[in-house]
Amino acid sequence: MKFIGLKSWWNVRLAVSAVIVGMIVVVVQAQPPRGDREGRVGGGVDAAINRLMAYDADKDGKLSKAEMTDGRLFPLWQRCDANHDGEVTRDELTSQLRKEDNASNHGGNGGGPGGPGGGPPGRGPGGPPPGFGQIVPPFLQDDLKLTEAQRTQLQDLQKEVNERLAKILTPEQQQQLQQSRGRGPGGPPGGPGGRPPRQ
Amino acid sequence: MSQSIHVPSRRLFLGALGTALFTTRGLFAEQLLYPSPAMTEGPFYPDKLPLDQDNDLIIIKDSTTPAVGIITHLTGRVLSTSGEPIKDATVEIWQCDANAVYLHTRDSGPKAEQQDKHFQGFGRFTTASTGEYRFRTIKPVPYPGRPSPHIHVKVKRGDRELLTTQIFIRGHEGNARDGVYAGTRDLVDRELVLADFTPVKDSKIGEVRANFDIVVGRTPDERTFQR
Numbered sequence: 164m165k166f167i168g169l170k171s172w173w174n175v176r177l178a179v180s181a182v183i184v185g186m187i188v189v190v191v192q193a194q195p196p197r198g199d200r201e202g203r204v205g206g207g208v209d210a211a212i213n214r215l216m217a218y219d220a221d222k223d224g225k226l227s228k229a230e231m232t233d234g235r236l237f238p239l240w241q242r243c244d245a246n247h248d249g250e251v252t253r254d255e256l257t258s259q260l261r262k263e264d265n266a267s268n269h270g271g272n273g274g275g276p277g278g279p280g281g282g283p284p285g286r287g288p289g290g291p292p293p294g295f296g297q298i299v300p301p302f303l304q305d306d307l308k309l310t311e312a313q314r315t316q317l318q319d320l321q322k323e324v325n326e327r328l329a330k331i332l333t334p335e336q337q338q339q340l341q342q343s344r345g346r347g348p349g350g351p352p353g354g355p356g357g358r359p360p361r362q
Numbered sequence: 363m364s365q366s367i368h369v370p371s372r373r374l375f376l377g378a379l380g381t382a383l384f385t386t387r388g389l390f391a392e393q394l395l396y397p398s399p400a401m402t403e404g405p406f407y408p409d410k411l412p413l414d415q416d417n418d419l420i421i422i423k424d425s426t427t428p429a430v431g432i433i434t435h436l437t438g439r440v441l442s443t444s445g446e447p448i449k450d451a452t453v454e455i456w457q458c459d460a461n462a463v464y465l466h467t468r469d470s471g472p473k474a475e476q477q478d479k480h481f482q483g484f485g486r487f488t489t490a491s492t493g494e495y496r497f498r499t500i501k502p503v504p505y506p507g508r509p510s511p512h513i514h515v516k517v518k519r520g521d522r523e524l525l526t527t528q529i530f531i532r533g534h535e536g537n538a539r540d541g542v543y544a545g546t547r548d549l550v551d552r553e554l555v556l557a558d559f560t561p562v563k564d565s566k567i568g569e570v571r572a573n574f575d576i577v578v579g580r581t582p583d584e585r586t587f588q589r
């Protein structure tokens with residue numbers, strides 16, 4: 164048997180990382196299509212405003228009732244028309260959508276796959292850097308000599324992957340993943356094992 | 363509509379893999395409607411389709427006992443993004459019964475006692491030239507792990523799957539806690555999967571109606587591929 168030299172070991176590490184990246188691609192790919200053609204940038208209030216403002220046919224910066232030609236979006240339009248003057252301004256859109264975004268996204272009871280109290284993995288303040296599921300592990304980041312901007316972009320991407328992973332995995336799996344990552348200071352405590360997010 | 367705050371990872375990956383074209387189209391060029399967002403099929407598309415697959419899920423065959431639950435008249439149209447009705451589209455729906463059991467070996471198997479044996483669990487309807495569809499079913503109820511009551515929908519044309527999505531009850535308190543609903547980050551998409559379930563006037567048995575238009579994107583093949 165041949166001794167695996169330092170260089171080969173490095174190659175193994177590279178290969179493992181490549182596999183991890185591949186797995187993440189598959190995970191992200193497996194998500195249902197989000198209609199990227201429609202100009203969505205992963206949600207948020209601004210993206211929604213832009214999508215709705217596409218209905219501003221006369222480009223006066225307001226959405227009139229007549230412009231709201233898609234009946235499916237009429238209830239939303241109505242909720243936004245706070246002063247009931249039949250026109251929805253960008254400000255009205257912003258304040259209503261912010262309200263609704265806050266109400267469900269950041270609700271304190273952490274419903275969904277996380278289960279009550281079960282935060283998604285690795286997102287607590289000062290929590291441990293994710294191990295498995297890491298797109299480009301730190302040692303590779305160093306090796307690739309990433310620029311500051313690239314590191315920032317990578318961080319954003321990692322955040323998104325983490326969020327999606329948290330949605331895909333059951334609370335039990337998240338716990339398992341967290342344990343295999345090792346618990347860091349400030350990492351969120353594991354949920355009380357809520358039921359998996361089945362149908 | 364051009365936004366350039368950041369490139370979502372998904373687009374990045376797809377772009378890198380060269381599997382999709384991302385041409386941003388103005389809403390008013392040919393497109394009038396945003397496509398209904400695709401949502402997860404979930405684990406319980408029936409593994410064995412029921413013998414009765416018609417659009418009345420309340421009565422199985424010529425049984426005299428109706429399903430338990432609030433009778434719901436679900437109607438809508440299948441449309442293209444330019445608002446054209448889509449003919450010959452088969453709309454399939456499935457949902458758990460009033461006791462929260464899906465018609466699926468892995469659910470109604472272990473929960474046979476709990477199951478409402480009079481609920482059909484699955485139904486089909488094929489559109490004519492108006493694109494309209496119609497079902498009689500029950501008002502969906504929450505399922506363990508899914509605080510949002512929902513009806514699963516799949517649209518096919520021939521043997522092509524055009525869309526898989528879910529219908530949610532507008533204003534239901536469970537929506538904000540539901541992993542699938544609240545996990546939909548696009549706020550417009552969230553709106554596009556909601557339906558009002560409103561009482562049928564003069565119904566003695568408390569029936570409700572819900573209208574839900576399904577808008578199928580312009581590249582069904584790509585969707586199927588991506589699933």
Ligand SMILES: [Fe+2]
Pocket residue numbers: 361362404505508512514
């Ligand atoms: Fe479901």
